[in-house]
Amino acid sequence: MSSPHGPSQARDAHADERPDRHPAGYADERWVRPFDPAHASAHPRQVATEAPGPVRPAPVPPRWIRLRCGDTSIEIEWPEAAPSGAAPAVPGATPAAVPGERPSAEPDGGRRYVPAPMVGTFYHAPEVGAKPFVGVGDTVRPGQTVGILEVMKMMNTITAEVSGLVVEVLVADAQPVEYQQPLFVIETGGADPDTGADNRPGGSHDRH
Amino acid sequence: MFSTVLIANRGEIALRVARTCREMGIRSVAVYSTADRESAVVRFADEAVHIGPPPARSSYLNMPAIIEAARNTGAEAIHPGYGFLSEDPDFAEICEANGITFIGPPPHVMQRLGDKSEARAVMAAAGLPVLPGSDGALGSPTEAAEIAARVGYPVILKAVAGGGGRGMSVVRDPDELAWAYQDTRARARAVFGDERLYLERYIDRARHVEVQVLCDGRGGAVHLGERDCSAQRRHQKLVEESPAPNLPAETREAMCAAALRGATAVGYVGAGTFEFVVTPANRFHLLEINCRIQVEHPVTEMVTGVDIVREQLTIAAGAPLTFGQDDVVPRGVAIECRINAEDPARAFAPTPGRLTEFVPPGGPCVRIDTHAYPGWTVGPDYDSLLAKAIVWAPDRERAIARAERALGEFRVAGGGVHTTLGFLRRLLAHPRFRAGEHTTDLVDTMTSNVAEPAPAEPAPVP
Structure with a gap:
């Protein structure tokens, strides 16, 4: 019988297996099949055809595109990518937002949550010690990467669905989260949150 | 642990x-x-x-x-x-x-037993009686027709990956075989993602009797006796009981011994169920093996006093069984009734809705396993099982009376929600059930034959 281990130990042990946290593809091929159509948006092809954010025509062509077949990885970078140089738009896979699924309780007036799309471990930054994707006081646009969700060794980007100001960060780095758990509070300023004007992926944002 | x-x-x-x-x-x-x-x-x-x-x-x-x-x-x-x-x-x-x-059992054991045609072959090799039928999956409708002609009609077509009573069709007329083959294949593909079928002789007026086994993977293996699950609606069980009524002791012993022999042969670990069909002449044949805890496990728990989930946990933790076969001494009779949110008048169609009233029965030797409560919404996403009422009594007559009393006490109501409570009371009152002579066709007879004399009991709670 294995000895009982707490969640933090389990995560730490797991962390050792990912020297390069981002971007990552399918670490374990056995996971390619069990993902059924309900999560098939985890497959880049489907992200490309379904996700509203990443595929709207961008005003400028990408700076570079990398495709990899074996580990199923697609990376696209636009010229004005985030200062960290990270922010590839579609690294590997993301179940991102499921249309029609919203956290049951939204915060009051003009504020929206960014929810976790799946059970997993949430990270604020592309790698240990790096600057977080966003923090309180940052503005975000739809499609912009706000964090990473690790699910079965797969790194999924979490993107904002609305434009606005990050007013609260609700979970700590490397914290386990459950489905639909609110991660950030975004102040949308009362604008219709679903019609963000510019859905360009990896769009620039100002860091203060 | x-x-x-x-x-x-x-x-x-x-x-x-x-x-x-x-x-x-x-x-x-x-x-x-x-x-x-x-x-x-x-x-x-x-x-x-x-x-x-x-x-x-x-x-x-x-x-x-x-x-x-x-x-x-x-x-x-x-x-x-x-x-x-x-x-x-x-x-x-x-x-x-x-x-x-x-x-649960090790993956390779589940794999072998989950393929119903392979399980049939493995168990036949271990000396368990199986019904005459195909060796492995069928290749074509022509092959199905040849085998059916050899074993004799009626036959049953079953999905190799099937289970839970789904993906099977009884064929009585050779002219219907080709159509049934295509239809069952399509359903098997849709439900299980595996269209392979196998074929067996089908026994009319049979009983469905299953044996519960526990194996610790260290040589310890016991059976916990049998359950009769003959009260079925289209292969979905409605009422289960232990022991099986009117089953000769030698048949029971032979079945339990066969189940243990099969479990040992395949290296089974954990709790499992060997399902048999018993003919009117009390000959038994293996149907399939279920590698999980079953819905109807409480009747076995009530007569043996063994908590099957506890044994599953203990075995999975690597501990040996703490009791042997001689320690398993079933007492009395237990009956389980499944209360589903379904409308028996509309072919048992599920009836989702919010429960405004939910008052389960109590009293001596009544166990209710349910997740429902007033205000709970029976949704359309999952199966319609609402509650299981399990009763125990020293003998079958008193167990039926107690089940009847418990079901009469059960109050369930809610907008649009119907239950099987009334139907279950009619079933318990049926002369064939009372005599312990019911077979798997009883429920369908009750629902199709309108001319059948109405049972004494008045109708149902909501």
Whole structure:
């Protein structure tokens, strides 16, 4: 019988297996099949055809595109990518937002949550010690990467669905989260949150 | 023993497993879909993790979400309950690969027994009687017709990957075989993602009797006697009881011995069920083996005093069985009635809705396993099982009287919600059931034959 281990130990042990946290593809091929159509948006092809954010025509062509077949990885970078140089738009896979699924309780007036799309471990930054994707006081646009969700060794980007100001960060780095758990509070300023004007992926944002 | 166990299921069985965990001092973790956020097990368990939206494929069949939930909560083992991932060898293997104990038989055993035609072959080789039929999967309608002609009609076509009474058709007329072959194949493909079929002789007026076994993987193996599950509606069980009424002692002993022989032959570990069909002449043939806890397990618990979930947990933790065959001494008679949110008048169609009233019965020797309560919404996403009423009495006559009393006491109401309560009372009152002479065709006879004399009992609660 294995000895009982707490969640933090389990995560730490797991962390050792990912020297390069981002971007990552399918670490374990056995996971390619069990993902059924309900999560098939985890497959880049489907992200490309379904996700509203990443595929709207961008005003400028990408700076570079990398495709990899074996580990199923697609990376696209636009010229004005985030200062960290990270922010590839579609690294590997993301179940991102499921249309029609919203956290049951939204915060009051003009504020929206960014929810976790799946059970997993949430990270604020592309790698240990790096600057977080966003923090309180940052503005975000739809499609912009706000964090990473690790699910079965797969790194999924979490993107904002609305434009606005990050007013609260609700979970700590490397914290386990459950489905639909609110991660950030975004102040949308009362604008219709679903019609963000510019859905360009990896769009620039100002860091203060 | 484990300190934390995650329960990868919902409804009454999730709560039932969590209860044994609590009794054993094991921390329980429930997982739930958005539709189940107010469910009883979410309230009862020590911790609960929201794993996905209502469709089962995104929640209770979502392996990454369940494995992540187990890791995030420090669960060392996963109890899969019944249905969902309970008989999925891939899931068992993935648990293993992630250092989590799957509470069930080893993946390779599940794989062999999950392929119903292979299980048939393995068990025939171990000396268990199987019905005459095809060796392995059928290749074509022509092959099916040849075998059917050889074994004689009626025959039953079954999905190799089938289970739970789905994906099977009885064929009585050779002219219907080709059509039934195509139809069953299409359904098997849709439901199980595997269109392979096999064929067996079908026995009319048969009884369905199954044997519960426990194997510790260290040579310890016992059976916990049998359950009669002949009261079925289209292969879905409605009433189960133990012991099987009017089963000759030598038949019972032979069946239990056969089940243990089969379990040993295949290297079975954990709790399992060997399902047999028993002919009017009390000859028995193996139907299939279920590698999970079953819905009807409480009747065995009531007559033997063995907590089967506790034994599953103990075996999965690597401990030997603490009792032998001689210690298993069944006493009295237990009957389980499944109360489903279904309308018997409309071919048992599910009737979702919000429960405004839910008052289960009580009193001596009555056990109610349910996740329902007033205000609970029976949703359209999952099966319609609302509650199981299990009663015990020293003899069958008193057990039937007690079941009748308990069902009469049960009050369920809600907008649009119908239940099987009234139908179950008619079934218990039926002369063939009372005499213990009912076979698997009884329920269909009751629902199709309008000319049949109405049972004495007045109708149903809501």
